[in-house]
Amino acid sequence: MAERRVKTSTLAAGLKGFWFQFRKSKRGMAGLFILCIHVIVALMAPFIAPNDPIRPTWPGYFPAGEAPLAFMMCVPSWYKYLGREVSENMEVIDGYTFASEQALQKWNVAISQPTRVSLSYNPTGGTLNDGCIEITYSRQANEAAGTSSIRLSYRFTYPYKAHPQRFWIHASYLINGTVSPSTSVHVSFSFFREDAEPLANYTYRGPTYQKDSLLVYEYPLITYDFYSPVSPWRHMWTRSTKREIFEKPWWYRAPEAKIFPTSGNYTFTVDVTFNDQGGARTQQVKVYLDNLQVLLYGNAYGLLGTDADPAAPRDLFSSLIYGSRVSIFVGLLVALISVTIGLTIGLTAGYIGGVVDEGLMRFADLLMVLPTLPLLIVLAYILSPSIWNIVMVLSFLGWMGFSRNIRSVTLSLRERSFVEAAKVVGAGRFYIIRKHIFPNVVPLVYLALSLSVPGAIISEASLSFLGLFDPNVMSWGRMINEFNGSGVAVTKGFSDYWFWVIPPGIAISSLAISFILIGYALDEILNPKLRMRR
Amino acid sequence: MTETILKVEKLKKWFPITRGLLRSLFSRRELYVRAVDEIDFEIKEREIFGLVGESGSGKTTTGRMLVRLIEPTSGKILYRGKDIVSMSDEEFKPLRKKLQMIFQDPYESLNPKMTVFDILAEPLRVQNVAHGDEIYERVCKILEDVELTPPQEFLQRYPHELSGGQRQRVATGRALILNPEFIVADEPVSMLDVSIRAEVLNLMLQLSETHGIAFLYITHDLALARHLCDTIAVMYLGKIMELASADSLIKEPLHPYTKALLAAVPVPDPTSKRAEVTIKGEIPSPVNPPSGCRFHTRCPQFIGEICKKETPSLVEIGSHHYVACHLYR
Numbered sequence: 001m002a003e004r005r006v007k008t009s010t011l012a013a014g015l016k017g018f019w020f021q022f023r024k025s026k027r028g029m030a031g032l033f034i035l036c037i038h039v040i041v042a043l044m045a046p047f048i049a050p051n052d053p054i055r056p057t058w059p060g061y062f063p064a065g066e067a068p069l070a071f072m073m074c075v076p077s078w079y080k081y082l083g084r085e086v087s088e089n090m091e092v093i094d095g096y097t098f099a100s101e102q103a104l105q106k107w108n109v110a111i112s113q114p115t116r117v118s119l120s121y122n123p124t125g126g127t128l129n130d131g132c133i134e135i136t137y138s139r140q141a142n143e144a145a146g147t148s149s150i151r152l153s154y155r156f157t158y159p160y161k162a163h164p165q166r167f168w169i170h171a172s173y174l175i176n177g178t179v180s181p182s183t184s185v186h187v188s189f190s191f192f193r194e195d196a197e198p199l200a201n202y203t204y205r206g207p208t209y210q211k212d213s214l215l216v217y218e219y220p221l222i223t224y225d226f227y228s229p230v231s232p233w234r235h236m237w238t239r240s241t242k243r244e245i246f247e248k249p250w251w252y253r254a255p256e257a258k259i260f261p262t263s264g265n266y267t268f269t270v271d272v273t274f275n276d277q278g279g280a281r282t283q284q285v286k287v288y289l290d291n292l293q294v295l296l297y298g299n300a301y302g303l304l305g306t307d308a309d310p311a312a313p314r315d316l317f318s319s320l321i322y323g324s325r326v327s328i329f330v331g332l333l334v335a336l337i338s339v340t341i342g343l344t345i346g347l348t349a350g351y352i353g354g355v356v357d358e359g360l361m362r363f364a365d366l367l368m369v370l371p372t373l374p375l376l377i378v379l380a381y382i383l384s385p386s387i388w389n390i391v392m393v394l395s396f397l398g399w400m401g402f403s404r405n406i407r408s409v410t411l412s413l414r415e416r417s418f419v420e421a422a423k424v425v426g427a428g429r430f431y432i433i434r435k436h437i438f439p440n441v442v443p444l445v446y447l448a449l450s451l452s453v454p455g456a457i458i459s460e461a462s463l464s465f466l467g468l469f470d471p472n473v474m475s476w477g478r479m480i481n482e483f484n485g486s487g488v489a490v491t492k493g494f495s496d497y498w499f500w501v502i503p504p505g506i507a508i509s510s511l512a513i514s515f516i517l518i519g520y521a522l523d524e525i526l527n528p529k530l531r532m533r534r
Numbered sequence: 535m536t537e538t539i540l541k542v543e544k545l546k547k548w549f550p551i552t553r554g555l556l557r558s559l560f561s562r563r564e565l566y567v568r569a570v571d572e573i574d575f576e577i578k579e580r581e582i583f584g585l586v587g588e589s590g591s592g593k594t595t596t597g598r599m600l601v602r603l604i605e606p607t608s609g610k611i612l613y614r615g616k617d618i619v620s621m622s623d624e625e626f627k628p629l630r631k632k633l634q635m636i637f638q639d640p641y642e643s644l645n646p647k648m649t650v651f652d653i654l655a656e657p658l659r660v661q662n663v664a665h666g667d668e669i670y671e672r673v674c675k676i677l678e679d680v681e682l683t684p685p686q687e688f689l690q691r692y693p694h695e696l697s698g699g700q701r702q703r704v705a706t707g708r709a710l711i712l713n714p715e716f717i718v719a720d721e722p723v724s725m726l727d728v729s730i731r732a733e734v735l736n737l738m739l740q741l742s743e744t745h746g747i748a749f750l751y752i753t754h755d756l757a758l759a760r761h762l763c764d765t766i767a768v769m770y771l772g773k774i775m776e777l778a779s780a781d782s783l784i785k786e787p788l789h790p791y792t793k794a795l796l797a798a799v800p801v802p803d804p805t806s807k808r809a810e811v812t813i814k815g816e817i818p819s820p821v822n823p824p825s826g827c828r829f830h831t832r833c834p835q836f837i838g839e840i841c842k843k844e845t846p847s848l849v850e851i852g853s854h855h856y857v858a859c860h861l862y863r
């Protein structure tokens with residue numbers, strides 16, 4: 001026990017003294033501050049970033065399949081404060097899963113033959129058994145056949161002056177009963193625009209009608225025909241890019257721009273038509289509808305817009321936040337591994353000397369004269385660019401300088417008489433390296449750690465920029481690579497999409513600079529001569 | 535009679551001079567620094583054996599060979615009759631407890647990253663002779679022995695928190711903690727302030743007496759050696775020139791080199807007479823030492839060709855008084 005009382009860990013004591021001196025360096029503290037911000041961002045990424053960095057989707061329950069998060073190449077949504085006309089993402093329908101009966105109250109129901117068609121709320125039906133719309137059609141055998149329909153309308157306000165880039169309509173449906181070619185069910189969607197004043201430069205060739213003092217433009221969309229029951233539930237997306245999106249496809253191109261030319265009041269309708277030619281038989285058809293939603297994709301999204309991936313555009317802000325993880329992880333791990341390798345080899349070569357020294361140093365020379373970037377590219381390509389392989393390759397190519405440094409310091413340390421004093425009491429090689437040489441090079445290790453991080457960060461970014469990135473993680477280099485690959489810089493001009501490249505560029509350099517500043521401060525502590533020059 | 539603890543026979547250390555690759559390609563001849571060139575002496579139990587000479591004469595090299603820090607080129611070192619040169623490291627490790635060394639520079643010989651406790655505990659740990667509380671007790675005991683009291687105040691200190699004298703006391707304690715029989719003390723006070731030298735030396739003397747330790751005391755200061763040592767050997771360019779008991783060496787020095795060294799020592803009594811012998815020039819290079827007697831280039835009593843041609847051997851003149859000079863043949 002008594003021994004433990006006096007035993008002090010030299011490493012901890014050294015660290016404390018180090019911190020005391022470090023605190024005095026303004027540059028070091030500035031570097032540490034920047035680094036802390038980066039580390040906090042990296043650790044808190046899931047809380048800061050609103051979306052997945054690789055494959056983000058529109059949040060919500062869409063059993064027909066995930067919808068993209070946003071339209072490609074969106075501008076930041078705060079552009080609206082700069083006076084730009086932007087449109088943002090919008091979910092048109094509230095309570096679209098019909099989890100409560102209130103959701104139905106927002107819909108306006110119009111039935112052509114109320115004796116045959118009725119609508120009710122089914123609280124236990126639906127895709128999640130949480131409620132859905134139930135439409136019943138029934139005709140007695142003695143009644144005359146004919147066509148009946150029901151129209152569900154949902155009126156909403158589109159607030160943006162700019163038109164949306166896409167709309168996606170989601171619907172889940174289940175049809176049972178006596179559906180047959182002679183008793184078919186038709187489901188169609190439409191949009192209506194209420195116009196206070198006719199728009200200039202706007203041609204419209206479809207049906208219009210007057211309602212109150214407003215002119216209403218009608219945009220009948222696609223109709224789905226059912227000649228047999230549909231069970232179990234089926235789900236579908238109707239996208240504005242569909243070729244047959246309009247009932248009369250030759251009307252217009254760019255449906256979004258025609259339907260939503262500007263802000264105003266709009267109506268979305270779902271028509272269910274029962275075309276009953278069934279003759280003298282009793283007909284009973286039930287149509288269940290659930291998850292009715294219209295997504296309007298704006299041209300502005302998030303804090304930094306989106307990238308150009310056509311299938312699943314990414315939120316650049318989330319990419320930026322998650323990118324810090326890769327850079328810090330790769331930077332620190334590579335520095336740690338390469339410094340450990342360098343330290344081991346340097347101590348061994350320096351202390352053992354002779355053939356071992358010669359062999360290790362010639363090997364280090366060999367690696368040093370190899371052109372680094374081409375070698376990195378080839379190795380990363382052969383090994384497939386997973387994050388671990390990139391770490392391995394960068395570590396393997398990053399230890400040589402430090403090992404030479406440590407070797408030379410060891411050469412001088414091993415001649416110091418405290419090493420001889422240890423030999424005189426019978427200490428072995430390994431003991432001397434561990435207890436006498438190593439503690440005296442620890443400050444150099446700190447310095448090397450802080451100075452080899454920026455190199456590793458920039459190497460990782462370069463590899464990613466060249467396309468050698470791990471497809472499962474988002475990094476800053478990859479963001480810049482994707483900007484480059486999108487051709488946006490050429491087709492649209494760099495300045496229009498600055499928010500795609502400038503933030504990752506600043507992030508890479510500020511992280512690298514933070515380590516360099518810390519390195520400066522450590523260097524000042526280690527080499528007091530530098531301090532005087534200031 | 536007391537027993538011989540250490541006997542050195544024809545001990546030799548030639549350091550090869552490493553040259554550049556090109557030079558060694560063109561010239562086959564190997565060059566050596568003849569730091570120690572066939573010396574013989576023996577040290578008895580409890581004896582303080584002084585090794586005196588100018589700097590560069592091979593004293594430190596001799597001391598380092600005795601504790602096996604470097605391997606001799608040839609020759610024998612017999613510790614109680616056993617040759618330690620031919621032993622393997624494993625065989626020698628337990629003997630290290632008996633043969634210790636105090637280094638010249640206390641600012642260099644203590645690891646700046648270790649506390650006093652760790653420095654003093656290291657020999658015990660490496661030699662695996664004590665554990666846990668026993669280490670603590672022995673360290674405190676040795677700190678008291680070297681008069682660093684109270685020990686608790688020093689245990690946690692780092693070398694840079696100690697004065698030079700305190701450091702050399704720690705170094706002394708470190709050499710003593712394994713209870714050695716023999717210590718090489720390589721100019722242990724030459725780096726200390728003159729004012730504290732006596733204190734440290736007295737401490738060492740006293741400890742050697744109480745612990746019964748034999749010393750090889752290396753110094754360039756003949757006056758100091760005279761007060762401390764029982765026997766003194768005078769070295770010049772890797773050779774022993776004269777070896778005698780301290781009294782007889784100082785009272786009747788035989789070798790011209792010894793006489794010259796004594797002449798350089800300031801004498802407290804100005805009326806006392808002493809042969810005024812001076813030597814001129816610098817010590818020659820040990821790479822190419824003078825032929826014959828190494829001292830002949832600077833010898834005030836040079837007697838001709840024989841000094842240049844023949845190397846004088848150490849012969850006994852009078853009781854236990856050895857000298858290597860052609861004057862006494």
Ligand SMILES: Nc1ncnc2c1ncn2[C@@H]1O[C@H](COP(=O)(O)OP(=O)(O)O)[C@@H](O)[C@H]1O
Binds near residue numbers: 587589590593820
């Ligand atoms: N490791 C070594 N390699 C080569 N030459 C050495 C080495 N150690 C000492 N020498 C040389 O051996 C000679 C004797 O040195 P040393 O024993 O230190 O003398 P002293 O201690 O008497 O001053 C000197 O010329 C010195 O340069």
Ligand SMILES: [Mg+2]
Binds near residue numbers: 593594
């Ligand atoms: Mg010396």
